[in-house]
Amino acid sequence: MNKYTFGAAMAALALAIPAAAPAQKTPGAAIVVVDIERVYQECTACRAANTQLQTQLQQIQQRAQQLAQPIQTEGTAIETAIRALNGKQPDAALQARITALQTKQNQGNQEIQGREQTLRSTQANVAQQINARLNPIINQVMTARGANLALDVNSTLARAQALDVTNDVLAQLNQQLPSVTVAPLPQGQQPARPQGR
Numbered sequence: 001m002n003k004y005t006f007g008a009a010m011a012a013l014a015l016a017i018p019a020a021a022p023a024q025k026t027p028g029a030a031i032v033v034v035d036i037e038r039v040y041q042e043c044t045a046c047r048a049a050n051t052q053l054q055t056q057l058q059q060i061q062q063r064a065q066q067l068a069q070p071i072q073t074e075g076t077a078i079e080t081a082i083r084a085l086n087g088k089q090p091d092a093a094l095q096a097r098i099t100a101l102q103t104k105q106n107q108g109n110q111e112i113q114g115r116e117q118t119l120r121s122t123q124a125n126v127a128q129q130i131n132a133r134l135n136p137i138i139n140q141v142m143t144a145r146g147a148n149l150a151l152d153v154n155s156t157l158a159r160a161q162a163l164d165v166t167n168d169v170l171a172q173l174n175q176q177l178p179s180v181t182v183a184p185l186p187q188g189q190q191p192a193r194p195q196g197r
Helices: 002-016 036-042 044-084 092-144 168-176
Strands: 031-036 147-153
Touching: 031 168, 036 044, 036 092, 036 168, 044 092, 044 168, 092 147, 092 168
Parallel strands: 031 147
Antiparallel strands: none
């Protein structure tokens, strides 16, 4: 009798426990690829912004050279004067020249660092404007192509050319974002300074 009672209890228990829901299958991946590097090089707004950013970088480099020239000249003259002392302490006039040179170097470094910070902020602002339009466009193109995954072309080992939707993305980006503002980020959104500076 125990075996019938036990069997009936197991049967009742089996009926009381709901059957496990079948696991939902993940749909197969339908993939498109986008050459993000090409988009950033070829989009109309990107090219115009890059030209302006290159000009700003060249101006910083030219200013750094302008500041460095007289500092190097004065530094060489001070070194010559110090060597001529043959180990003696510099007089007050030479000491004042050394201090003035150090002050000029510090001011020059601060000016160049400020200009570089402005350039980094401008680059971040340009990228932010482009990405704000680019990401939704990639999603639209992906959906239009019936894909559920978009990858950067540089993240793939091999691919069929038919998966590349870069031209579609570029066309829409050029249409929706013909230009960007090439200016630093607003004050509260400045990019973090790199460590070591």
